[in-house]
Amino acid sequence: MKLWLASPEHLRNLLSAQWRQIGISAVRVPDAPGVFRSLGVRR
Secondary structure (H helix, E strand, O other): OHHHHHOHHHHHHHHOOOOOEEEEEEEEOOOOOOEEEEEEEEO
16 A cells, blocks of 8 residues: 555545545465555546
């Protein structure tokens, strides 16, 4: 979440009144390095 808040484009999407639904996910796979993060918005 901190990365999205630090990104002007993502922050603009998060704070926009035009979106009615938001979905946030994070997936960690032990066999793959790192974490996959996703942000989806819908009008």
